[in-house]
Amino acid sequence: xxxxxxxxxxxxxxxxxxxxxxxxxxxxxxxxxxxxxxxxxxxxxxxxxxxxxxxxxxxxxxxxxxxxxxxxxxxxxxxxxxxxxxxxxxxxxxxxxxxxxxxxxxxxxxxxxxxxxxxxxxxxxxxxxxxxxxxxxxxxxxxxxxxxxxxxxxxxxxxxxxxxxxxxxxxxxxxxxxxxxxxxxxxxxxxxxxxxxxxxxxxxxxxxxxxxxxxxxxxxxxxxxxxxxxxxxxxxxx
Amino acid sequence: xxxxxxxxxxxxxxxxxxxxxxxxxxxxxxxxxxxxxxxxxxxxxxxxxxxxxxxxxxxxxxxxxxxxxxxxxxxxxxxxxxxxxxxxxxxxxxxxxxxxxxxxxxxxxxxxxxxxxxxxxxxxxxxxxxxxxxxxxxxxxxxxxxxxxxxxxxxxxxxxxxxxxxxxxxxxxxxxxxxxxxxxxxxxxxxxxxxxxxxxxxxxxxxxxxxxxxxxxxxxxxxxxxxxxxxxxxxxxxxxxxxxxxxxxxxxxxxxxxxxxxxxxxxxxxxxxxxxxxxxxxxxxxxxx
Numbered sequence: 055x056x057x058x059x060x061x062x063x064x065x066x067x068x069x070x071x072x073x074x075x076x077x078x079x080x081x082x083x084x085x086x087x088x089x090x091x092x093x094x095x096x097x098x099x100x101x102x103x104x105x106x107x108x109x110x111x112x113x114x115x116x117x118x119x120x121x122x123x124x125x126x127x128x129x130x131x132x133x134x135x136x137x138x139x140x141x142x143x144x145x146x147x148x149x150x151x152x153x154x155x156x157x158x159x160x161x162x163x164x165x166x167x168x169x170x171x172x173x174x175x176x177x178x179x180x181x182x183x184x185x186x187x188x189x190x191x192x193x194x195x196x197x198x199x200x201x202x203x204x205x206x207x208x209x210x211x212x213x214x215x216x217x218x219x220x221x222x223x224x225x226x227x228x229x230x231x232x233x234x235x236x237x238x239x240x241x242x243x244x245x246x247x248x249x250x251x252x253x254x255x256x257x258x259x260x261x262x263x264x265x266x267x268x269x270x271x272x273x274x275x276x277x278x279x280x281x282x283x284x285x286x287x288x289x290x291x292x
Numbered sequence: 293x294x295x296x297x298x299x300x301x302x303x304x305x306x307x308x309x310x311x312x313x314x315x316x317x318x319x320x321x322x323x324x325x326x327x328x329x330x331x332x333x334x335x336x337x338x339x340x341x342x343x344x345x346x347x348x349x350x351x352x353x354x355x356x357x358x359x360x361x362x363x364x365x366x367x368x369x370x371x372x373x374x375x376x377x378x379x380x381x382x383x384x385x386x387x388x389x390x391x392x393x394x395x396x397x398x399x400x401x402x403x404x405x406x407x408x409x410x411x412x413x414x415x416x417x418x419x420x421x422x423x424x425x426x427x428x429x430x431x432x433x434x435x436x437x438x439x440x441x442x443x444x445x446x447x448x449x450x451x452x453x454x455x456x457x458x459x460x461x462x463x464x465x466x467x468x469x470x471x472x473x474x475x476x477x478x479x480x481x482x483x484x485x486x487x488x489x490x491x492x493x494x495x496x497x498x499x500x501x502x503x504x505x506x507x508x509x510x511x512x513x514x515x516x517x518x519x520x521x522x523x524x525x526x527x528x529x530x531x532x533x534x535x536x537x538x539x540x541x542x543x544x545x546x547x548x549x550x551x552x553x554x555x556x557x558x559x560x561x562x563x564x565x566x567x568x569x570x571x572x573x574x575x576x577x578x579x580x581x
Contacts, residue, residue: 275566
């Protein structure tokens with residue numbers, strides 16, 4: 055019995071190698087994305103302009119990995135005609151890297167908005183505390199990547215459940231930010247920047263959730279997108 | 293009649309825990325998936341086939357529905373061709389071969405003493421791996437079956453049967469000006485379509501195909517596959533193929549055989565994306581068994 059979709063064991067060793075290779079590249083891409091998000095958070099919370107600059111300028115590496123992995127997946131589809139677990143792996147990877155790339159874009163936004171805030175002599179902490187949202191988002195992303203790396207559908211399902219906390223926290227922050235805008239309209243420009251940062255973090259949570267859904271598809275072969283969490287744990291019929 | 297239970301329920305429970313079903317290597321086993329369906333065209337129960345002392349098929353039960361294409365896949369020597377040949381009693385011609393179990397076509401026992409194998413083979417036609425036209429004209433190849441079975445009362449009727457069969461086999465346009473030319477002079481793909489025309493000329497109910505496209509190039513293969521799809525409207529088709537992509541393209545249900553056992557049966561869409569048995573998964577993904 056195996057709990058993971060094994061990549062090895064094909065009669066064609068080269069096919070084993072190709073699948074292992076794209077999986078490793080996704081893990082590398084995931085690592086880069088996680089670093090970008092964590093650096094973006096650090097820049098935002100500590101008003102660290104050097105880190106913000108790095109974040110704002112490092113997205114290209116993620117983008118080029120996306121293109122590269124995409125091309126390798128197309129080659130595997132064309133040359134190997136994968137089936138069953140192999141097919142689900144390739145499809146899951148094609149979708150995962152799209153979400154990873156978008157997480158990268160959101161992280162880049164954190165850097166850009168932080169640089170603008172610093173230019174204006176402002177800081178997010180003047181308006182709201184983003185630490186809690188940041189921790190939640192950092193954790194969900196970490197767990198999603200971990201579930202992918204270990205191809206663990208149970209962990210993926212547990213991680214999906216974390217997103218509702220992020221949504222709740224984001225709503226609470228929006229209410230606080232609106233209050234600031236109403237109190238002093240001169241704050242609106244910077245408050246909006248902070249609001250966009252919160253929005254970017256919330257979106258990262260959504261993308262991490264998507265990745266978890268692909269992990270469930272990859273491992274169990276069932277599509278749990280657009281399903282409410284309660285029914286996710288129920289058994290599906292043929 | 294003892295009806296083998298399907299193992300659908302435990303199969304679902306197991307996929308929920310990410311675990312593939314390991315099939316026991318002992319002689320008693322259960323086929324995973326829906327091997328038994330309501331209102332089948334062809335029904336087989338507890339089939340065992342022996343060549344002398346060697347058992348080639350073990351306790352296999354499989355239903356084939358009306359107007360569906362069922363693909364039998366599996367590694368060489370797994371018994372899929374043996375099983376296919378037992379469906380129109382082709383194994384009768386092998387002296388050491390012994391077949392047990394129930395085979396019913398529309399509820400009628402095809403191994404009954406009263407069943408004439410020649411008439412059975414008109415109802416259950418067969419197309420082989422290598423095109424085998426008779427050394428006769430294209431016309432006579434197709435007319436052969438209708439003549440011996442007396443399906444036409446005059447030449448006009450026979451012409452009609454030959455033309456319709458060639459049309460259904462997608463060959464008429466290519467050969468209409470040379471119906472009296474020898475069938476062996478056609479290209480490989482055309483010969484195979486001629487054999488299909490010859491098979492359908494006697495209006496069979498079921499067509500068995502044993503690797504019908506394995507000796508053909510991709511274009512001729514695509515034409516045969518397109519033809520299979522069209523023939524499904526009027527016939528029930530069972531196809532043995534080594535090409536997994538072909539099984540995936542042409543069939544509605546797929547049955548996986550391994551060492552003489554029917555391991556798993558399911559919708560083709562499910563078998564090729566999420567098979568329930570580890571053996572099936574290993575075979576279709578090209579892994580060691």
